[in-house]
Every structure is written in structure tokens, then in C-alpha cells.
Amino acid sequence: MENGFDFTVIWNNIAHFMVGRYPSGPIGGLLLTFYLAVVSCILSFIGGLVLGLMCVSNVRIIKYPTLSLVNAVRGMPLLMVIFWMYFLLPALMGRPVVESWTVIAALTLFTSAYMSQIVQAGIEGIPRGQTEAALSTGLHPWHAMFYVILPQGLRNMIPSFVNQFVSMIKDTSLAFIVGVSELTHVATQVNNRTMIYPTEIFFFIAVVYFIICFAFTSLSRWLEKRLTWRK
Amino acid sequence: MFAYKFDWAIVTSGQYFEWLVSGVKITLELSVVSIALSFALGLFVAVMRMSNARPLLWFSHAYLEFFRNTPLLIQIFFWYFGSYKILPEVVNDWLNTMDFEFAAAVIALTIYTSAFIAEDIRSGVRSIPKEQMEAARSSGFSYLRSMQYVILPQAVRITIPPLINQFLNLTKNSSLAMTIGVAELTYQARQVESYTFKGFEAFTAATLVYLGMSLIITGLVTLYSKRVLSPMGVK
Numbered sequence: 001m002e003n004g005f006d007f008t009v010i011w012n013n014i015a016h017f018m019v020g021r022y023p024s025g026p027i028g029g030l031l032l033t034f035y036l037a038v039v040s041c042i043l044s045f046i047g048g049l050v051l052g053l054m055c056v057s058n059v060r061i062i063k064y065p066t067l068s069l070v071n072a073v074r075g076m077p078l079l080m081v082i083f084w085m086y087f088l089l090p091a092l093m094g095r096p097v098v099e100s101w102t103v104i105a106a107l108t109l110f111t112s113a114y115m116s117q118i119v120q121a122g123i124e125g126i127p128r129g130q131t132e133a134a135l136s137t138g139l140h141p142w143h144a145m146f147y148v149i150l151p152q153g154l155r156n157m158i159p160s161f162v163n164q165f166v167s168m169i170k171d172t173s174l175a176f177i178v179g180v181s182e183l184t185h186v187a188t189q190v191n192n193r194t195m196i197y198p199t200e201i202f203f204f205i206a207v208v209y210f211i212i213c214f215a216f217t218s219l220s221r222w223l224e225k226r227l228t229w230r231k
Numbered sequence: 232m233f234a235y236k237f238d239w240a241i242v243t244s245g246q247y248f249e250w251l252v253s254g255v256k257i258t259l260e261l262s263v264v265s266i267a268l269s270f271a272l273g274l275f276v277a278v279m280r281m282s283n284a285r286p287l288l289w290f291s292h293a294y295l296e297f298f299r300n301t302p303l304l305i306q307i308f309f310w311y312f313g314s315y316k317i318l319p320e321v322v323n324d325w326l327n328t329m330d331f332e333f334a335a336a337v338i339a340l341t342i343y344t345s346a347f348i349a350e351d352i353r354s355g356v357r358s359i360p361k362e363q364m365e366a367a368r369s370s371g372f373s374y375l376r377s378m379q380y381v382i383l384p385q386a387v388r389i390t391i392p393p394l395i396n397q398f399l400n401l402t403k404n405s406s407l408a409m410t411i412g413v414a415e416l417t418y419q420a421r422q423v424e425s426y427t428f429k430g431f432e433a434f435t436a437a438t439l440v441y442l443g444m445s446l447i448i449t450g451l452v453t454l455y456s457k458r459v460l461s462p463m464g465v466k
Binding site for chain 2: 005071072074075076077078079080083084087091166170171173174176177184187188191198199200201202203205206209210213214217
């Protein structure tokens with residue numbers, strides 16, 4: 001420990017860590033991390049719901065291909081999914097795709113697969129009697145799902161969704177690989193520029209991620225207690 | 232896309248095939264070493280978390296929360312770039328005598344995964360009804376013997392599926408080691424891509440390896456749950 005710690009490097013670069021080169025350039029840092037996480041979260045909520053409903057479908061031609069897709073994605077490292085999107089998206093769209101959207105697409109596909117499992121479990125957790133009652137009052141199966149099953153199921157899923165969001169925030173750090181200047185990327189940039197403060201920089205970044213993720217983890221635990229108590 | 236010529240021979244034989252194979256080997260090495268270490272460390276932390284001593288409880292709680300709520304990539308960078316300032320001189324010298332990239336990846340993967348493993352072990356033990364302990368104690372077993380003969384044999388069986396899932400996650404997470412230059416599978420796939428521009432073939436090969444590992448292991452876990460856990464009355 002001959003050279004001690006010097007945290008002034010953090011304060012000298014704090015704006016860079018938080019917002020990147022904004023306002024003189026594109027947004028980056030923590031703000032971009034949030035942007036990636038929130039956009040992918042909204043998209044993968046929808047994706048997870050759709051995939052989850054397809055997984056519990058009675059139509060085989062819908063159910064089994066969806067299940068295979070979900071299991072294939074869950075069997076891959078996220079890094080692989082990001083690389084796939086990096087190659088496939090431009091080829092499929094016929095034009096270059098901005099890196100941040102490559103990452104959003106990868107995170108959405110990856111997290112949708114995990115969310116679909118939560119949705120599936122949430123739907124299957126509602127007693128059969130509910131479906132039977134809904135159907136016997138003359139509701140169409142779709143209406144039974146949307147007005148009776150899902151509203152109850154979704155409430156039970158909320159804590160798991162929040163946990164998934166925490167994973168999502170942690171996973172946005174992989175955007176670094178394709179050069180999106182979110183928090184992790186900014187950290188390596190500052191580290192490359194200043195050279196001698198890696199311990200301080202990465203510890204600080206870890207603490208930033210920790211504060212955010214821990215807040216959401218605590219929220220999820222609180223919700224879990226509250227929602228179970230009301231049942 | 233449609234002008235693209237597939238050339239699968241590139242990844243099924245020759246030099247690039249050998250690169251991928253060496254990548255698989257490093258991925259397996261990295262995973263096996265980290266699995267063994269993270270299980271040991273996870274068990275240790277879980278025991279601390281279940282003890283009655285306040286400092287141990289407090290420490291293990293902080294450990295679990297901190298390492299589970301921080302991205303693995305940051306932890307890898309921390310150990311790779313920043314650990315020299317917090318580790319004693321002797322340890323630094325020792326780490327430098329070996330493949331430091333590999334060592335840093337093992338340290339990061341081990342610590343990250345141990346936090347998840349500790350939680351799984353703890354919830355496994357807690358899932359055994361406390362009447363079991365009371366019954367064991369009242370039939371004359373000491374605390375340790377009750378643990379040994381009654382609680383742990385059941386808890387271990389229940390904990391096996393989540394543990395194996397964590398090991399599988401670790402194997403998938405080991406792909407992040409490429410960022411610090413460990414030549415594992417993902418790294419080699421990328422390498423093949425940049426030498427040949429055959430990214431599609433290279434990543435298909437790597438994906439199939441990961442998928443194969445995941446599907447086989449998930450299949451075995453499902454089989455285990457059906458054969459061993461269902462008869463025990465565990466859902």
C-alpha cells in the first residue's frame with residue numbers, strides 16, 4: 001500500500017461519471033445507464049408478458065416454439081446475445097444500428113425470456129377455480145385472462161419484476177463491450193486517462209451501482225411483505 | 232445478408248476450430264476452479280449468516296448485499312485493475328507469478344457467485360421445518376449431530392438444484408472474462424470473427440457450446456427434481 005488512496009480523482013470527474021459529455025455532447029455515464037435500463041425494462045415487460053402468455057397457451061404451435069426460444073435465450077450468456085444483436089440487427093434491418101439500440105434490443109430479448117418465466121409462474125399460481133368461475137359466467141377466454149387472471153397474477157409478480165429490473169441495471173454494464181458510453185464505459189475511460197487510480201474509480205462505480213440496486217432490492221422486499229400481507 | 236456466403240468449414244476444422252476448442256477448455260477450467268472455490272466460500276458465508284454472533288452476522292449480511300448488488304463486470308475490473316492497492320505485497324507478488332488475468336477472473340467470479348450460493352444454502356436450511364430439529368434434539372442428539380444426521384442431509388438435497396443453477400450461471404458469466412483478455416470461448420469466437428469476418432459461423436459455434444452445456448445440465452436438474460425431490464414432497 002505504498003501509494004495510498006486519493007479520491008480527488010472521483011470529484012474531478014464527477015460530471016463525466018454522472019452525465020457523460022452532456023450538455024456539450026451526447027448523454028452518457030449514469031444517466032445513459034438509467035436510460036438503457038428504463039427503456040429495456042419497459043420493452044421487456046411487454047415482451048415478457050407476450051412471451052409468458054404464449055408459453056401458457058393451449059395452442060401447441062404457439063406454445064412449443066415459444067418455450068424453445070425462451071429456453072435457448074436463457075441458456076446463453078448475455079454477452080453472446082449482445083454479439084448476436086450486433087451482427088444480426090444491421091443485417092436484418094439493412095442499415096447500421098446505433099450501438100445503444102443494439103444493447104437495448106439484446107437486453108430486451110434476454111430479460112423478456114426471464115420475465116416470461118415470472119409471468120408463467122404468476123399465471124399458474126392463480127387457482128384454477130378462478131378461471132372456471134370466470135368462464136362459467138360467460139366471459140370469453142381472452143377476457144377471463146385479462147380481467148380476472150392477469151390483474152391478480154400481476155400483483156404477485158411485482159416483486160419479481162423489481163428484482164429483474166435490478167439485474168437489468170447490473171446487466172447494462174455489458175453495454176461497455178460494444179462501446180456505449182454508460183457508467184462502466186466512462187469508468188474505463190477515466191481509468192485509462194488517469195492511469196493510477198483504478199482502485200478508487202472502480203470502487204466508487206461499484207458503490208454507485210450498489211446504492212441504486214440496493215434501493216430497488218429493498219423496495220422489492222418491502223413490496224413482497226406488503227403484497228403478501230394484504231392477500 | 233443474402234449476399235453472405237456461409238463457410239462452416241472454418242469452425243469445424245483447422246486452425247480456427249482449434250482456437251474455439253482451446254476457448255472451450257479455458258471456459259471449463261475457469262468455471263471448474265471458480266465453482267469449487269465459490270462453493271467453499273459460499274458455504275463459509277452461509278454458516279456465518281446463520282450464526283448467532285453479531286459481528287459475523289453483520290459482516291456476512293453486508294458481504295451478501297454488496298456483492299449481489301454490484302455488476303460482475305465492475306467486480307472483474309476492480310480485481311484486475313485495482314486490487315494491487317488493497318492486497319498485501321506478498322499476495323501481489325504471488326498473483327503476478329501466475330496468469331494474472333485468469334486469477335483476477337477467478338477471484339471476481341468466485342466472490343460474486345459465493346454471495347448467491349450462500350443465500351441458496353441458507354434458504355435450503357431454512358426450508359427444513361424447525362420441528363425436525365426439535366424432534367432430533369428431543370431424541371437425544373446434540374445440536375451438531377442433529378444438523379449432521381437430520382437437517383443437513385435433507386437441506387443438501389433441496390439445495391442441489393439451485394446450486395447447480397448458480398454453477399451454470401457462473402459458467403455463462405465466465406464469458407465476461409474476455410474483457411480482461413482471458414482467452415475463453417467468447418473471446419476466441421470474437422477472435423475468429425476478427426480474423427475471418429465469419430462472425431455468424433463463429434458465434435453460432437460458441438452459442439451451440441453454451442446452449443449444449445445449459446440444456447444438458449438443466450435437463451439433469453429436472454430429472455433429479457422429479458426422481459429425488461418429488462418423492463420427498465418438495466415442490
